[in-house]
Amino acid sequence: xxxxxxxxxxxxxxxxxxxxxxxxxxxxxxxxxxxxxxxxxxxxxxxxxxxxxxxxxxxxxxxxxxxxxxxxxxxxxxxxxxxxxxxxxxxxxxxxxxxxxxxxxxxxxxxxxxxxxxxxxxxxxxxxxxxxxxxxxxxxxxxxxxxxxxxxxxxxxxxxxxxxxxxxxxxxxxxxxxxxxxxxxxxxxxxxxxxxxxxxxxxxxxxxxxxxxxxxxxxxxxxxxxxxxxxxxxxxxxxxxxxxxxxxxxxxxxxxxxxxxxxxxxxxxxxxxxxxxxxxxxxxxxxxxxxxxxxxxxxxxxxxxxxxxxxxxxxxxxxxxxxxxxxxxxxxxxxxxxxxx
Amino acid sequence: xxxxxxxxxxxxxxxxxxxxxxxxxxxxxxxxxxxxxxxxxxxxxxxxxxxxxxxxxxxxxxxxxxxxxxxxxxxxxxxxxxxxxxxxxxxxxxxxxxxxxxxxxxxxxxxxxxxxxxxxxxxxxxxxxxxxxxxxxxxxxxxxxxxxxxxxxxxxxxxxxxxxxxxxxxxxxxxxxxxxxxxxxxxxxxxxxxxxxxxxxxxxxxxxxxxxxxxxxxxxxxxxxxxxxxxxxxxxxxxxxxxxxxxxxxxxxxxxxxxxxxxxxxxxxxxxxxxxxxxxxxxxxxxxxxxxxxxxxxxxxxxxxxxxxxxxxxxxxxxxxxxxxxxxxxxxxxxxxxxxx
Numbered sequence: 001x002x003x004x005x006x007x008x009x010x011x012x013x014x015x016x017x018x019x020x021x022x023x024x025x026x027x028x029x030x031x032x033x034x035x036x037x038x039x040x041x042x043x044x045x046x047x048x049x050x051x052x053x054x055x056x057x058x059x060x061x062x063x064x065x066x067x068x069x070x071x072x073x074x075x076x077x078x079x080x081x082x083x084x085x086x087x088x089x090x091x092x093x094x095x096x097x098x099x100x101x102x103x104x105x106x107x108x109x110x111x112x113x114x115x116x117x118x119x120x121x122x123x124x125x126x127x128x129x130x131x132x133x134x135x136x137x138x139x140x141x142x143x144x145x146x147x148x149x150x151x152x153x154x155x156x157x158x159x160x161x162x163x164x165x166x167x168x169x170x171x172x173x174x175x176x177x178x179x180x181x182x183x184x185x186x187x188x189x190x191x192x193x194x195x196x197x198x199x200x201x202x203x204x205x206x207x208x209x210x211x212x213x214x215x216x217x218x219x220x221x222x223x224x225x226x227x228x229x230x231x232x233x234x235x236x237x238x239x240x241x242x243x244x245x246x247x248x249x250x251x252x253x254x255x256x257x258x259x260x261x262x263x264x265x266x267x268x269x270x271x272x273x274x275x276x277x278x279x280x281x282x283x284x285x286x287x288x289x290x291x292x293x294x295x296x297x298x299x300x301x302x303x304x305x306x307x308x309x310x311x312x313x314x315x316x317x318x319x320x321x322x323x324x325x326x327x328x329x330x331x332x333x334x335x336x337x338x339x340x341x
Numbered sequence: 342x343x344x345x346x347x348x349x350x351x352x353x354x355x356x357x358x359x360x361x362x363x364x365x366x367x368x369x370x371x372x373x374x375x376x377x378x379x380x381x382x383x384x385x386x387x388x389x390x391x392x393x394x395x396x397x398x399x400x401x402x403x404x405x406x407x408x409x410x411x412x413x414x415x416x417x418x419x420x421x422x423x424x425x426x427x428x429x430x431x432x433x434x435x436x437x438x439x440x441x442x443x444x445x446x447x448x449x450x451x452x453x454x455x456x457x458x459x460x461x462x463x464x465x466x467x468x469x470x471x472x473x474x475x476x477x478x479x480x481x482x483x484x485x486x487x488x489x490x491x492x493x494x495x496x497x498x499x500x501x502x503x504x505x506x507x508x509x510x511x512x513x514x515x516x517x518x519x520x521x522x523x524x525x526x527x528x529x530x531x532x533x534x535x536x537x538x539x540x541x542x543x544x545x546x547x548x549x550x551x552x553x554x555x556x557x558x559x560x561x562x563x564x565x566x567x568x569x570x571x572x573x574x575x576x577x578x579x580x581x582x583x584x585x586x587x588x589x590x591x592x593x594x595x596x597x598x599x600x601x602x603x604x605x606x607x608x609x610x611x612x613x614x615x616x617x618x619x620x621x622x623x624x625x626x627x628x629x630x631x632x633x634x635x636x637x638x639x640x641x642x643x644x645x646x647x648x649x650x651x652x653x654x655x656x657x658x659x660x661x662x663x664x665x666x667x668x669x670x671x672x673x674x675x676x677x678x679x680x681x682x
């Protein structure tokens with residue numbers, strides 16, 4: 001879970017002997033993470049692949065539909081990840097850090113057996129896709145801060161020793177999903193396991209340097225130009241990245257990924273908004289709440305979606321038009337919040 | 342230690358029974374942190390004061406010459422901290438997170454007994470001030486990531502239970518001195534103790550929110566204007582905060598404290614420089630090295646100082662003059678480094 005708000009945690013499952021024997025007894029494994037992968041997805045699938053190799057599994061294929069983002073290519077063996085599924089049939093399909101085939105980006109992955117290893121809340125029974133009927137086993141724990149924690153527990157249960165490569169992948173997974181040990185999911189468990197991973201060879205500074213200290217120049221320049229537009233009013237702080245700024249710096253939308261964090265960090269604000277002009281007069285908006293205002297509702301009114309504290313939408317119009325619409329909506333939500341108290 | 346480079350760690354000392362009995366037997370305590378205090382200093386002195394109160398010590402005075410920075414005033418009981426030393430004589434003076442009286446900002450503090458609790462490398466024997474002759478006991482461990490870790494161990498040795506207030510102070514101490522668990526001093530020990538502190542009631546998100554998500558608007562606006570000046574050449578990335586920007590935003594030098602972190606985070610750079618124009622044509626410079634170039638040497642040549650990876654100096658002149666001087670010096674250092682390989 002990427003959110004810094006505690007989710008509505010529904011399930012807690014221990015590692016089933018079924019899953020353990022499924023792994024022990026079979027030979028070939030297809031491991032799939034999710035689309036738009038971050039550190040938890042890539043770190044978890046790689047650690048799992050390493051672990052399975054350590055117990056003699058030779059036929060392993062690791063899938064990531066969108067490949068490995070530039071910033072995660074430092075992860076040990078990230079090159080083993082494939083973007084296309086082989087045609088052959090595998091014994092076991094492991095769906096990792098997500099809980100539907102759709103989220104893997106491969107709608108018709110098949111294997112003799114299928115298992116989910118994930119920390120997201122599974123779909124409600126009435127929404128469960130067909131996949132759930134043919135699950136052989138699963139390890140789903142929505143209390144876990146990261147899927148990396150579940151992989152750590154699984155490898156331990158399989159008595160697979162954690163080496164430096166596995167530790168680096170899992171530490172990165174936990175670090176990314178706890179927002180660098182900052183979000184409220186930074187549980188004693190995630191710190192205890194991270195402690196063990198450092199003992200096993202993970203290097204916190206080397207990993208942090210790759211994740212937080214290797215920002216492309218174009219991205220940092222774009223941040224500078226965007227952050228210079230910072231403004232605030234009525235409890236809202238916002239910044240804008242214009243189409244011209246993208247052209248000037250040669251940066252892409254991906255380079256502006258976390259820009260909304262900056263207005264969010266401004267003291268005494270309730271809501272942060274990031275206006276990203278992807279095309280002339282077409283804006284992608286990101287909203288962040290500091291905890292009181294449900295920005296999901298605001299984004300929904302503009303046809304978008306998200307969570308209570310983090311949401312987004314797309315709006316067409318000039319910057320001025322778009323901002324007026326959005327500020328009116330956010331101010332209304334803030335006034336409503338004040339009235340309800 | 343604030344540096345993200347491993348220091349030359351000289352001493353490792355266990356908690357002496359002398360220190361334990363000094364605390365147990367005496368009644369009144371004067372606890373002093375250091376000037377320009379950060380989270381480790383303030384968190385450590387407050388946790389210590391809380392702990393001593395828990396074992397019945399009623400006469401405790403906590404000193405910080407420069408008070409408590411705005412961003413640390415959320416720490417439990419930060420208001421108990423005094424900027425002036427009382428005239429009375431205390432039984433025990435505890436010097437915390439520093440190792441000379443000078444560093445406390447109170448040159449003539451005196452008590453019946455004196456002890457140092459610190460994780461900095463002590464002065465060499467020939468440089469040891471007179472204070473060292475009258476030390477009754479000490480707990481100095483330059484291997485520890487933070488003085489907060491030493492206070493944690495001391496409270497444990499005194500069998501003082503860690504409550505939420507102590508945990509919040511010590512977690513903050515460790516978080517700040519490990520750069521949010523990012524620097525290479527993020528040892529298994531610091532993660533293990535942090536795990537225990539979260540179990541004892543420290544709330545990672547609440548603390549992170551105060552430390553990293555409560556930036557004054559004027560400071561963030563100043564960052565935006567400054568970061569828009571980002572430029573790079575020959576392995577050097579730099580930004581500038583002009584005197585006009587300070588005037589425009591109403592921000593102060595303190596608001597620009599960590600700005601050098603931003604050019605430092607730019608990929609493929611060797612050295613980051615931050616030019617801060619404190620007065621018209623008077624610049625405070627901060628240098629950061631990514632690990633290869635010794636910026637202390639560069640700063641020293643301009644009359645400044647610091648460490649291998651983090652240093653600073655002051656130079657007078659127009660921005661253009663100052664930059665030309667500095668870039669010539671940095672380029673020379675980079676060329677020298679390349680030649681030596």
